[in-house]
Amino acid sequence: MEDLCAKFVSQKLSKVRWRPVPATALQPPELFATGSWDNEENKISIWSVGDAESVCPNGEYQGEPQLLCDIRHYGDVMDMQFLDQERIVAASSTGSVTIFRHHQNNQTLSVSQKWERVHCHVDSDTSTCGGASCTGIICKNPEIVTVGEDGRINLFRAEHKQAVRTIDNADSSTLHAVTLLRMTEILTVNSIGQLKIWDFRQQRNEPSQIFSLTGDRVPLHCVDRHPNQQHIVATGGQDGMLSIWDVRQGSMPVSLLNAHDAEMWEVHFHPSNPDHLFTCSEDGSLWHWDTSVEVSEKPSFLHQGGRSTFLSHSAVNQPNVNQSVVSAWLSNDPTKDRMEITNVIPNPTLSVNSVDVLGPCLVCGTDAEAIYVKRQLFA
Amino acid sequence: MLVCEAAFPGAGHGEKGPGCPYIYVLRKDQDIYLHTLRKLFNESHGIFVGLQRSEEELSGKSRKAQLVGVSKNYRSVIRACMEDMHQVAISTRDPALHNQYSTQVSILSAMELIWNLCEILFVEVAPAGHLLLHLLDWVQLHVCDVDSMVREVLNSENPSKHELFWNVVDIFVLQGRMEDARHLLSKEATANPTSKGMCKILDDLMKKMPILGLGNTQTLTEMELKWQHWHEECQRYLQDGTFASNPHMESICKILLGDENAILEKKELMTTWYHFLVTRLLYSHPAVKPVELRFYAQSSLDQFLGGENSPEPLDTILMAAFEFEIHQVIKECSIALSNWWFVAHLTDLLDHCKLLQSHNLYFGSNMREFLLLEYASGLFSHHSLWQLGVDYFDHCSEYGRVYLELHIERIPLTTEQKALKVLRICEQRQMHEQVRSICKIMAMKALRNNRLGSALSWSIRAKDAAFATLISDRFLKDYCERGSFSDLDLIDNLGPSMLLSDRLTFLGKYREFHRLYGEKRFSEAAKLLLMLMTAHIAPCSFWMTLLTDALPLLEQKEVIFSAEQTYELMRCLEDLTAGKLDNRKLQDDDIETTKVEMLRLAFARNLARAIVKEGTLEGS
Known part of the structure; x- marks a missing residue:
């Protein structure tokens, strides 16, 4: 773990996101943004990972993340995403959604657009509007979709002052996260263990499909879609369980993997190397799941009726030369199953709230007010 | 509890009542x-x-190494924080803030100084001989204004002519940094041929000075013999007046001999009494034992201050440490420092070294727990740091749980x-x-x-x-x-x-009835509906609605309720009306009676159809 660099930043971090790199560029990402929560004054900050060129004589990277600029954010930063190279969309616990612009020439941040209280609880007696947390956003320039504690789904277009589409009471429980499935379809997860697909082409305010965990109604906290195979979806739940779903068939998860000991806050497929998956949790751990390895000995998962139980971290590391066409994530044949899991953070204490991966780099933020950056994920 | 006062920068000072001219924001642990x-x-x-x-898995030496490691980690955190604070202090423009940060820097540096000494004396428990080496490191680490002076001297064109040259040499000697001192002396020797001989001799003396290396296997007696020998040699040179022509070198030779007056003359260069103490020990009692420290410390303090100024809190704390009065150290630190962080963590570490077990407080459980509880309570009063406090409470076996709750x-x-x-x-x-209680608060909010x-x-x-019953009722009310x-x-x-809860079960089942009805599975729906009443799952207040729900089923073309089921329905209705009439609660009598009439009619018609149907089926 000598590549792992930690920096204490005196604010509890709720979100970290790499700034996207242009498609043509081959360099690793240089900047990332963080959002804080539960501070008296919350902030969105932009950091540079430190100059990779400044290698000191003994060949080690010296640079720890450097703060470039920050700006006040009203309420906890509940979710955050880069809209493009310069703009960041942030969701607030006050129910507002803000677009910040990062001016790279003079390293400042400014508010470029703000939708106030788009998530709220309407008081029927006084018809006033009390803000409700906006819990998740997903954007694909210029469209932004937000979900909230009020069970509402909003569709915005940057530059438009009003929401383009609003589905009130889309969910009777809290919506925790959202992701884009296809062009007009989104996927939400809620606090009673359901996964719902919504199609914006339909005028009806009903989900086009509902999937659910059986029985226990364990809340789902995060969701991510496989970058290449759009039918594969991963979700993480309150019990720390990782579920893999195939949205083409069935209404139940393809596999359930016992993972963390507490809430899984985020799950991300690696955007360009989707055999790798990253999950982080309230128990303070950050796991790197790797299905691209060939394990000669017994696989590290025991399967019992399609449900696999995590047993131990095996550590055989050989890159798989011929990757199978069927994604490793969907194979639930115990003999073929191979997965290597490593914990990225050495001594876990407090919750890891957010993780992001891009190229060879990983960044995560914790409640212990530390940022961890790893520059060589696949070394 | 430590209470610090902060002037409240409130608007409208004049509006306040005459009785309270000042309002202070009282915060625990500012x-x-x-x-x-x-x-x-x-x-x-x-x-x-x-x-x-890490608790107790290791024993003996490796456990000690582990504890020393932990102690060093704590110190490096203090140092890192001190450097950050220093940066902030430099970069801020507001003089008040600058002052505040500078004060913090000096507090942090004092903390580190005390911690380091405690580490040497209580955690490391260095034996005679090695003890002095650790103390030397301690002094060298905390007297850092030398380095800038050295740089200034060495960067000048002619170092040996620099006015601070001998000061720097003296400092090196006082700190026991012989290599550095000899390096500077060689400069003097080359620049000043007349003193070359003297320099050579002094250099030789410094080189020969016996030192107990950390990795050395030398015994203490061997070392003491060598020391005696070397001491006599120095004495000889001093007495035959070898250095008489050069007062600087003569005083250095006196220092080497451990002459207290000569050392005291350099008071300005040492700045602190504990530096004086260590220098004195280095040149007169290199094999000092831990138990003897207290005497030398006390006399050094007295000599150094010379009755001019009274000792400051820091001096008292260090003195208590030299006297191995751990409880005194902790007590003085609690009084002098403005936060609980230091004492809580230090006490916890010392407790893990098994140094505090005999001591009992007449309140609370023990000192470690008392201090940790205070510190963690402070964290809990903070807007964001409360999460840290949880782990501290977890490790307080007696009262931690109650505090956390x-x-x-x-x-x-x-x-x-x-x-x-x-x-x-x-x-x-x-x-x-x-x-x-948390779930209830959240449920209430929702x-x-x-x-x-x-x-x-x-x-x-x-x-x-x-609460589930309450909410189910709300659902049912909304439905009605x-x-x-x-x-x-x-x-x-x-x-x-x-x-x-029963009500929740009813809600779920009632919704199931609606679903069955919607899917046109009438007979199943009818059975469920009846069951809800006969098994007393439905609340009585809801029976009328359920019976009304039965109406469309009764009016279907085919017969859904059997004769027996119809009897039961009728009994339900009679039970209901009987109860109601007794209570005379009926408000809108007309509508209610119409409803009852309609139901009775429907029941009768259905009963007729059912009897006919059942009769024909049996007959055929």
Whole structure:
């Protein structure tokens, strides 16, 4: 773990996101943004990972993340995403959604657009509007979709002052996260263990499909879609369980993997190397799941009726030369199953709230007010 | 409790009543509100948790090495924080802030100084001989203004002519940095041929000075013999007047001999009495034993201050450490320092070294726990640092749990996510009472915001039957008013949690009836409907609605309710009306009587059809 660099930043971090790199560029990402929560004054900050060129004589990277600029954010930063190279969309616990612009020439941040209280609880007696947390956003320039504690789904277009589409009471429980499935379809997860697909082409305010965990109604906290195979979806739940779903068939998860000991806050497929998956949790751990390895000995998962139980971290590391066409994530044949899991953070204490991966780099933020950056994920 | 005062910068001073001219914002542990210090709290929290986990797995030497390692980690965190604070102090323009930060820097540096000494004396427990080497390191580490002076001297064109040249040499000698001192002397020798001989001799003396290396296997007696020999040699040179022509070198030779007056003359260069102490020990008692330290320390302090100034808190603390009065050290630190961080962590470390076990307080459980509780309570009063406090409470065996229970209930639950985090803390520790109260608060909030689905989820999580009943009633009331269910996605997915309360079971089953009806599975629907009443799952107040729901089933073309079922329906209606008439609660008599009339009619018609049908079936 000598590549792992930690920096204490005196604010509890709720979100970290790499700034996207242009498609043509081959360099690793240089900047990332963080959002804080539960501070008296919350902030969105932009950091540079430190100059990779400044290698000191003994060949080690010296640079720890450097703060470039920050700006006040009203309420906890509940979710955050880069809209493009310069703009960041942030969701607030006050129910507002803000677009910040990062001016790279003079390293400042400014508010470029703000939708106030788009998530709220309407008081029927006084018809006033009390803000409700906006819990998740997903954007694909210029469209932004937000979900909230009020069970509402909003569709915005940057530059438009009003929401383009609003589905009130889309969910009777809290919506925790959202992701884009296809062009007009989104996927939400809620606090009673359901996964719902919504199609914006339909005028009806009903989900086009509902999937659910059986029985226990364990809340789902995060969701991510496989970058290449759009039918594969991963979700993480309150019990720390990782579920893999195939949205083409069935209404139940393809596999359930016992993972963390507490809430899984985020799950991300690696955007360009989707055999790798990253999950982080309230128990303070950050796991790197790797299905691209060939394990000669017994696989590290025991399967019992399609449900696999995590047993131990095996550590055989050989890159798989011929990757199978069927994604490793969907194979639930115990003999073929191979997965290597490593914990990225050495001594876990407090919750890891957010993780992001891009190229060879990983960044995560914790409640212990530390940022961890790893520059060589696949070394 | 430490109370610091902060002037309240409130507007409208004049408006306040004449009785209270000043309002102070009282905050427990003012220090925890400093932005830069949060690094200290967070980083040391990790070390603290690591130390508790490492508990006792190692023994003897490796355990000691581990504890020293932990102590060094704590110190490096203090140093890192000090450097950050220094940077902030330099970069700020506001003089008041600058002052505040500078004060913090000096407090942190004092903390590190005390911690380091405690580490040497209590954790490392260095034996005679090695003790002095550690003390030398300690002094060298904390007297850092030398380096700038050295740089200035060495960078000048002719170092040996520099006015500070001999000062620097003296400092090196006083700190026992012989190599550096000899290096400078060689400069003097080359620049000044007349003193070359003298320099050579002094250099030789410095080179020969016996030192007990850390990795050295030399015994103490061997070392003492060598020392005696070397001492005599120095004495000889001094007496035959070898250095008489050069007062600088003569005084250095006197220092080498441990001449207290000669050392005291360099008071300005040493700046502190503990430097004086270490220098004195170096040149007169190199094999000092830990128990002897107190005498030398006391006399050094007296000689150094010379009765001019009284000792400051820092001096008292260090003196207590030299006297091995651990409790005194902790007590003095608690009084002098403005936060609990230092004493809490130091005490915990010393407790792990098994140094505090005999001591009992006449209040609370023991000192370690008392201090940790104070520190953690301070963290809990902070807007964001409360999460750190939890682990400290966890490691206070006697009162930690109670403190945690009291504090955790006072965390404001601003968002569901925060509530979930607090809930997780409580659930991991089986704090059922707190789990229930948090869920209830959240359920109440959701209910107030008309989020019945959310409210129900929260009460199901808390297994709060009474509240689930309340919410179910709200659902049913809404249904009666609007004629349709809200939040179907939730009610259809209740699963086993439906059994939490009778009313919730009824809600789920009643919704199931609607679904069956919607799917045109009439006979199943009819059976369920009847069951809801006969098994007394439905509340009596809802029976009329259920009976009305039976109407369309009774009017279907084919017969759905059998004769027997119809009898039961009729009995239900009679039970209901009988009860109602007794109570004379009927408000809108007309509508109600019409309804009853209609139902009776429908029952009668259905009964007729059922009897006919059943009769024909049996007959054929």
